[in-house]
Amino acid sequence: MKQYVVRRVALAVPTLFLVSIIVFLLLRLMPGDVATRMVEGHAYAPTLAALRHDLGLDRPMHMQYAEWIGNIVLRGDFGRSYWTRQPILDEFVRRFPVTLELAVLTILVSVVIGVSVGIVSAARQDSVSDYVGRVLSIFALSVPYFGLAVVVVVLPAIWFRWTPVWTYVAFTVSPVENLKIMLIPALVFGVTRAGPIMRIMRSSLLDVLRQDYIRTAWSKGLSERRIVLRHALKNALIPVISLVGLQMPLYIGGSVIIEAIFRLPGVGLFFFEALGKLDYPVVQSVNLIIAAMVVGLNLLIDLSYAFLDPRIRY
Amino acid sequence: MPSSTRVSGTNSEGASTAPSDASPRTQIAPAKPALEQRRSRPWYFDVWVQIVRRKPLGTVGGAIVVLMLAGAVFADVIAPYGYAQTSLRDRFVAMSAGHWLGTDQLGRDLLTRLLYGARVSLYVGFGAVALGSALATLIGVASGYFGGRFDLLLQRAVDAWMAFPPLLLLMSIMSLLGPSALNITVVLGLAFGIQNSRIVRAVALSLKEHTFVESARALGSGHVRVTIGHILPNVLPTIIVVATTGLSTVILTEASLSFLGLGVPPPYPTWGGMLSLAGLDHMYQAPWLAVWPAVALSLAVFGFNMLGDALRDLLDPRLKGG
Numbered sequence: 001m002k003q004y005v006v007r008r009v010a011l012a013v014p015t016l017f018l019v020s021i022i023v024f025l026l027l028r029l030m031p032g033d034v035a036t037r038m039v040e041g042h043a044y045a046p047t048l049a050a051l052r053h054d055l056g057l058d059r060p061m062h063m064q065y066a067e068w069i070g071n072i073v074l075r076g077d078f079g080r081s082y083w084t085r086q087p088i089l090d091e092f093v094r095r096f097p098v099t100l101e102l103a104v105l106t107i108l109v110s111v112v113i114g115v116s117v118g119i120v121s122a123a124r125q126d127s128v129s130d131y132v133g134r135v136l137s138i139f140a141l142s143v144p145y146f147g148l149a150v151v152v153v154v155l156p157a158i159w160f161r162w163t164p165v166w167t168y169v170a171f172t173v174s175p176v177e178n179l180k181i182m183l184i185p186a187l188v189f190g191v192t193r194a195g196p197i198m199r200i201m202r203s204s205l206l207d208v209l210r211q212d213y214i215r216t217a218w219s220k221g222l223s224e225r226r227i228v229l230r231h232a233l234k235n236a237l238i239p240v241i242s243l244v245g246l247q248m249p250l251y252i253g254g255s256v257i258i259e260a261i262f263r264l265p266g267v268g269l270f271f272f273e274a275l276g277k278l279d280y281p282v283v284q285s286v287n288l289i290i291a292a293m294v295v296g297l298n299l300l301i302d303l304s305y306a307f308l309d310p311r312i313r314y
Numbered sequence: 315m316p317s318s319t320r321v322s323g324t325n326s327e328g329a330s331t332a333p334s335d336a337s338p339r340t341q342i343a344p345a346k347p348a349l350e351q352r353r354s355r356p357w358y359f360d361v362w363v364q365i366v367r368r369k370p371l372g373t374v375g376g377a378i379v380v381l382m383l384a385g386a387v388f389a390d391v392i393a394p395y396g397y398a399q400t401s402l403r404d405r406f407v408a409m410s411a412g413h414w415l416g417t418d419q420l421g422r423d424l425l426t427r428l429l430y431g432a433r434v435s436l437y438v439g440f441g442a443v444a445l446g447s448a449l450a451t452l453i454g455v456a457s458g459y460f461g462g463r464f465d466l467l468l469q470r471a472v473d474a475w476m477a478f479p480p481l482l483l484l485m486s487i488m489s490l491l492g493p494s495a496l497n498i499t500v501v502l503g504l505a506f507g508i509q510n511s512r513i514v515r516a517v518a519l520s521l522k523e524h525t526f527v528e529s530a531r532a533l534g535s536g537h538v539r540v541t542i543g544h545i546l547p548n549v550l551p552t553i554i555v556v557a558t559t560g561l562s563t564v565i566l567t568e569a570s571l572s573f574l575g576l577g578v579p580p581p582y583p584t585w586g587g588m589l590s591l592a593g594l595d596h597m598y599q600a601p602w603l604a605v606w607p608a609v610a611l612s613l614a615v616f617g618f619n620m621l622g623d624a625l626r627d628l629l630d631p632r633l634k635g636g
Contacts, residue, residue, distance in 0.1 A: 014470060015470065015473045015474050015477055016474075018470060018471060018473070018474030019474045019477050021474075022474055022478075026486060026487060026490070027486070027490065138371075138616065138619070141615075142612045142613075142615045142619060143608070143612045143615075144566055144569060144570070144611050144612065144615065146569075146570060146573050146586075146589065147569075147589055147604075147608030147611055147612065148608065150589050150591075150594070150604045150608065151604050151605060151608055154594070154597045154598060154601050154604045155601055155604075155605075158598060158601050249478065250479070250480070252479040252482070253479035253480055253481025253482055254481065256481060256485070257481075257570060257574065260574070260591060261591065271482065271485075272485070275485055275486060275489045276489065278489075278490070283486055286482075287478060287482060287483070290479060290482065291477040291478050291479075294477055294478075294479065
């Protein structure tokens with residue numbers, strides 16, 4: 001187990017190194033110049049050359065890269081925004097709870113819906129409820145979350161004069177107000193993400209229910225509830241968990257759009273605004289931090305298999 | 315529905331011996347002489363017959379896709395107005411005889427814009443998938459067939475690429491390249507290719523160990539001949555499956571990028587762009603502006619999903635799941 005973790009972490013290092021090179025080069029090789037925009041549109045400095053020197057853009061590329069990555073590794077300093085001159089990490093930490101809360105609620109919604117409908121579908125295979133469940137999952141797979149979000153913002157406003165709350169309240173300030181704000185975005189996003197979970201839960205549970213140990217459980221005279229929920233479910237959950245893990249990047253990517261629609265001050269919006277202003281350090285560092293989180297999360301998910309299925313050893 | 319009338323014995327071998335239900339399409343395909351005694355249709359034709367017979371949902375999906383294709387191709391002919399034709403007198407007209415789906419804030423006909431929007435979705439979708447499939451094949455076959463250090467290095471690069479949330483990476487690239495139909499097609503193709511090269515690589519890896527590859531090598535075939543002549547034809551069904559199931563994802567990603575203003579620039583209509591936040595204020599006045607593009611997008615994704623699933627079940631049962 002310990003050896004496995006060490007090996008996985010060791011493998012993650014070169015991956016993240018490559019990630020950092022990709023984002024860095026991507027931003028440098030593409031057309032578009034932040035200095036020109038800062039000087040011409042916003043008079044940040046008297047001349048282009050002065051600003052370039054100020055931002056360190058006049059130095060050779062490998063020096064810029066070494067400085068960026070060196071500061072991160074040695075001092076945990078992710079750099080400052082070109083435009084606001086504020087430390088990126090501070091802003092990230094300030095905004096991260098919003099995105100995390102959205103992600104957690106979304107996953108909760110999609111897993112609760114997906115798993116419960118999947119269980120009913122599998123336990124009552126080919127019944128009416130199975131068909132209803134399958135139609136629902138196809139529906140959830142087809143509707144784009146941002147389309148649903150826009151419709152959910154617009155239609156209730158017209159029909160019931162109801163609009164989502166636009167001013168954000170932190171969870172620590174008022175949990176109830178905060179949940180009122182977060183619930184609708186999480187529901188919209190979660191419902192559309194429940195489709196794949198439903199499908200994989202159903203097929204995986206069907207698979208498990210046909211195994212020998214389940215037949216043994218039946219012949220022992222256990223109730224159906226006990227067999228499905230206690231004996232089969234835990235084993236059937238493994239593919240569901242790896243699916244949620246695989247979809248993690250999608251949750252994070254989607255949160256950009258959801259945050260933009262519902263005006264939530266999260267990391268996604270921070271990233272999107274930085275992109276619009278060609279704020280290289282922000283785009284680079286946020287990409288890198290999130291990629292590191294994805295890699296770490298995948299490791300956690302792999303480790304959780306051992307808990308769910310004691311036969312799995314590392 | 316004639317599609318579900320026959321159930322038994324319709325695998326690809328048995329299909330030709332079964333009495334065909336007098337549909338004219340079954341007679342077009344010429345029988346291949348010699349060797350293939352039992353099969354009268356080529357496989358790529360047979361698949362469509364099988365879908366209609368055995369996959370009702372796949373058939374519905376296929377019909378939606380055909381409809382969307384027709385709408386996109388003949389948009390110039392069937393669209394009642396021009397896609398950028400404004401009319402100040404007809405702003406925010408609700409659904410009516412003159413404007414079936416209503417008009418927007420500039421008096422542009424929504425139906426017309428949806429038809430032209432289908433063009434963008436399909437152009438970008440098919441373009442990106444074609445490009446991506448070619449790239450996935452190239453990377454996958456090369457990596458799987460040659461193996462060794464080359465494979466190791468290439469796969470670490472693929473690992474790194476896949477550690478990014480795809481939307482963040484695509485947003486970064488698109489905002490720097492600038493929005494345009496060509497840019498978004500190339501970028502989505504690149505992402506699609508790198509991601510799916512894994513699947514192609516896995517198939518190529520297992521094919522490499524087959525005796526037919528070994529005998530081809532023993533007969534003196536070079537690497538080029540083995541990969542193109544022997545590996546490629548066997549990877550093809552997998553690639554077709556990856557491409558069809560991926561189309562809906564690509565169309566959806568294009569829509570999300572257009573939604574954020576990073577896709578195809580206005581005034582050309584895109585479904586994602588029509589839904590975008592820039593028009594939110596107008597949607598309160600004219601809710602159909604939000605509803606119809608969302609419906610069109612959902613229908614398209616549904617169509618490609620169902621068609622892709624049906625094709626996958628028939629072409630490559632190994633990939634079945636989820």
